[in-house]
Amino acid sequence: MSTQPSSGVVLRRSTRALTVATHSTEVQPPIVPPPPPTPKVVSVKRKRTVVEATEIVEATSQVSDAEQSPKKKRTKKAKAVVDTEEFQESPSKPKRKRQPKPEPMYVIPDVEKKKTTFKGRLGYACLNTVLRNKKPASETVFCSRTCRLDSIKKNGLDFVKDLARKNVEDLLTVIQWNEDNNIRFFRVSSEIFPYASHDKHGYSLNYCSELLAKAGALARKYGHRLTTHPGQFTQLGSPKPAVVEASRRELAYHTEMFELMGMGSDSVMIIHGGGVYDDKEGTLKRLKGSIKNLSPNVRARLVLENDEMCYNAEDLLPICEELDVPLVFDYHHDQLFPSSIPPKTIIERANAIWKRRGIKPKQHLSEPRPGAVSLMERRAHADRCENLPPDLPDDMGKEIGAKDKEQAVLYLHRMYDLQPVVHASLRPANPNPSMRTNGRKASPKKPSAKAIKKQAEKRGLDDSDASDLTDCPSEDEELPVEEEEDAGEEA
DNA sequence: CAGCCGTTAAGCACTGTAGG
DNA sequence: CCTACAGTGCTTAACGGCTG
Structure with a gap:
């Protein structure tokens, strides 16, 4: 709303309120009827959530005979439990089958041909959009199924372990797809x-060792080549010992995964590098x-990356x-938060370390969204990358950070004639990429759970009401939420 | 059933505002 | 002016309410 100060570090993007049609890659013009102006009644939703939650507990506590006593409103969660128990195939009650939609016709425009000496590999991160968007939903393939802590508390540890097993099963499919499409990174x-490193709900990956070995x-x-990028809450430099310890567990779980895979x-x-905590040095x-304190096998796989806000390459080298x-x-982060050393020198020094360690070097490449001006806008990844940097070593693995994931890789494969592409795997780029990222959107009206808790404490509510929302057992959970709502409404 | 939208989970950076 | 704090941002996908 206000004009950006000249320093322009962070821009509050109220313009984000503009809704954007979901990235439509199909040729058919998206039929988007204007939504009716329905007023949102948030507080009602929350109250209902509480009621439903108790229903879920009842429903899942008798999973085995769930079929014979269907609740009037079978929740998705309860259904999910049944589904995971019947992973293979379920001759369940005959469902009315929806006519599968015909495969949309994609028009793939030609690409501008460019030249490079690069002969290394291009890769992408986490999600394959073709497999993820398969229809019907039961056909989708992806490796990041997760759940809420509440779901673990309600359904038990096996619930989350089953999700993870499905993730690994799908990893096999993704690897095969990548091979079929000449992407080997x-x-x-x-x-x-999910939550494998959680202090209370964490678990060993041994239960999944056979499947992991198969994927590996x-x-x-x-x-x-498979790599991983533990979440931004991995903060090895945090002044809080608990945060460092959690970070160690996170790294240990990723190490365990690669070891069980035999990678x-x-x-x-x-x-x-993580946060600065007002004291960079x-x-x-x-x-x-x-x-230094990491166990040798964890340290053997640890790699640092320059970021765009706190630690540039010069800080980390x-x-x-x-x-x-x-x-x-x-490259993208270096543009946003440059070092005084030129990229060429950084890359030389970095490559020397990779070489000493006997590990193939890796870089990240992404581009800001077209039209991005402020730092916050330029942080967001563009849908695709238009250029490869010059002078890349041939043994370099290059991970493309782009919203279009594998499509961005295929796009570069075509532009630079790096690999043959399977035409059926191609999807057109979004002709109207927006500046909006997929980040979490917060409701300006409703205070956060943390804020509510603090408010409650301030107002001197009794202990049970102000108790830790994240950790209290289900019985206690109902009261604070009701209180929460009142606090929220009044505030 | 599909699709939309807000919430959640992790930890930290940053801005704007209120109050001392 | 300084400090404290609320709010929002960064990422990502499932969840759950709701509508069509």
């Missing part, structure tokens, strides 16, 4: 085993200390060189 979603064997058979040293885990010292931790150079 893939970042596995850090959410493939497939990747190795085709010579695919070699090229399967690295990439993290950023001190934080870098803590980061260094934390890395000294640590990387001292501790022999490879550096993933991200």
